[in-house]
Amino acid sequence: MMIDTYKKKIDDIPFFSEDRYWGKAPKKDLEYALSVLENKGWDTFLAQYEGHFDFTFEENRADWHFAIPLNKEMTVLDIGAGMGRSSIPLARIAKEVYAVDQSFLRMKFLKYRAEKESLENIHVAVGDIFDLPFLDESFDVIVMNGVLEWVGVTNRFKHARDAQLESIRICKRLLKKGGYLYIGIENRYALSYLHALDHSGIRFTSYMPRFVADIYSYIRKGKKYDTYTYSKQGYQKLLKQAGFPKSTFYLVYPGYNNPRILIPYRDMRTFSYVIQKLMPSTSLRRRIMKRIFSFSPLLSLYRKVFFSFAIFVQK
Amino acid sequence: MIQHIEKIIRDKGLCGDEKLSFLKYATPASGRHLDDKVLFFVFRDTESTPFLCIKTIRSYYAHDVLVHNFFSLKKVHTLTKCGPYEDLFVEALFLYDDGEFVWSVERVGKGKRMRFTPAMVKDFVSTYTHFQKSIIDEEKPRIEDVCEYVKNTIETSKLSPKSKEMVTHFLQELPSLPLAVPAIMQHGDLSQDNILVSQKQFHVIDCDYTDLIYLPGFDIFHFIYRHHTTGVNTLLEESLSHYFEIIGVNISKEQYKQLYVMYYLLDRVVRKPHELEKQTPHTLVLELKTHLGI
Secondary structure, eight states, X not given: XXXXXXXXXXXXXXXXXXXXXXXXXXXXXXXXXXXXXXXXXXXXXXXXXXXXXXXXXXXXXXGGXXXXXXXXXXXXXXXXOTTTTTHHHHHTTSSEEEEEESOHHHHHHHHHHHHHTTOTTEEEEEXXXXXXXXXXXXXXXXXXXXOGGGTTOSSSXXXXXXXXXXXXXXXXXXXXXEEEEEEEEEBTTOGGGGSSOOTTSSTTGGGSOHXXXXXXXXXXXXXOOOOOOBOHHHHHHHHHHTTOOOEEEEEEEEETTEEXXXXXXXXXXXXXXXXXXXXXXXXHHHHHXXXXXXXXXHHHHHHHTOSEEEEEEEO | OHHHXXXXXXXXXXXXXXXXXXXXXXXXXXXXXXXXEEEEEEEETTOSSOSEEEEEESOGGGHHHHHHHHHHHHHHHHHHTTSTTTTTBOOEEEEEEOSSOEEEEEEOOOSEEOOOOHHHHHHHHHHHHHHHHHTOOTTSOOBSOHHHHHHHHHHTSSOOHHHHHHHHHHHHHSOOXXXXXXXXXXXXXXXXXXXXXXXXXXXXXXXXXXXXXOOTTHHHHHHHXXXXXXXXXXXXXXXXXXXXXXXXXXXXXXXXXXXXXXXXXXXXXXXXXXXHHTXXXXXXXXXXXXXXXX
16 A cells, blocks of 8 residues: 655654645644643643644544545545544544645644544655655545645646646546545635635735736745635536546535535535524624525525535546 | 435435435534534425434444434334324434444424524423423332432433542432422423424424433423523523423422422533533532522
């Protein structure tokens, strides 16, 4: 399954690419936090760092898996596994979970976390999606949760889209026949980008034509725009080009990182039911929203600007 | 998993050949524990409301929660079948358990969650009181001493030996409550969040703790206690005295106060044992004083 071509091993974690830290907190914070964990144990660690990093002890972050068949016979690859939000719950159901991330510290944390949960079926490695150390047709399920939008941040390809295309092709190669690729990602035209930063760290870039976003990014950040997200049609086109002609889309509420509600994209009735019956109507804003979206053309429009997608393709 | 569920419910004849849509739903709190539930609402191709609700859990390790939920609902439905309260609880249809996956199928509760007005609270309490009267099992032995009943529940609960000892010791310090009441099955988690309202009809959902408590008045107490901060004692007194009158039990004012303590403790023992585990005898007394004013 995993090819033994690693460059080095630290703390029993193989490196298949250079260590590249990422995360909302500075690297030295996580380094120090891990030393607290090693020396003082989980209770002290959690008392000091709960909410500081993007780990969670909640078991609901991989709930998208209910949309596909996953069982004790299956092997999963979690690309960009981070601190294990998907890997931990998946390891409770699957036979083996291979978790790969560019950050050594994150993999080290996940290793500790797996040990704490007595999950011996999680295998961690430091690796880049373009250097994955696995044989073809190794996996039943591959996870790209919050990863595809970052794949273009590489020097290997001139255009971000080419890098994204290649990453999906790699996944296809690694999937067994009949296996599933899951992609959790934002909608390029999400309404929420009106008041939030795009992945580029700049506002409104996802809404812009790519060449305009490029120029704007050069002016603001001194670098090209390479964190592409797409509309539903854009993702379909990308996946088709990568060899997946058929894809299934779900709208995810509140977002793909916490897939509490999975709404089949094709089905407006379920979307309407969620808005009218399942979403809280405690605030005035919500109540107005419910009234507005009781008109189906507006609901259809809202679907196009919904925050994020869970996308499934089958080999 | 959806594909597997769809195949089984078609094989079991729970739906026809029509196209189905599955909407996955979990509450914001679902996921903190391995036994938290995940729901799927199943829609027929032509309908705007779901006709089935599938319940499952994230790990088979906690399958007993789902099995208990299913059989409790079955039991309530048997007790209310063909009577005026048949629709108060949804009907449990089917349980699937293959040792790796477990899920149950229920009909969908009609209506939606609402913020109860004072009139709705009174209306619901009255309905629930008469429902409770209708399910008194004359065959089942009466509870002859409430304190003893609570002690026995603690003994068979999932509390740690240390906490069991603490709560039992606490109970021994209280005056005895030799009150004989009929044993009546309680929902165990009755709150406005677990009641759907449709055209002035009430539908109670979420039966995780049903069939675990048989002390009458427990549900009414918690239904009122959880959602009222002002005037709670008056409302409790009115509602419970009416309730006990209907089920044929005479209770003095002093006994009510003792009952409140028992209801409060039972809730902690059965529904929130993890909170009791953190308590010391001192904090337990403080909590009761703060919350119940006793």
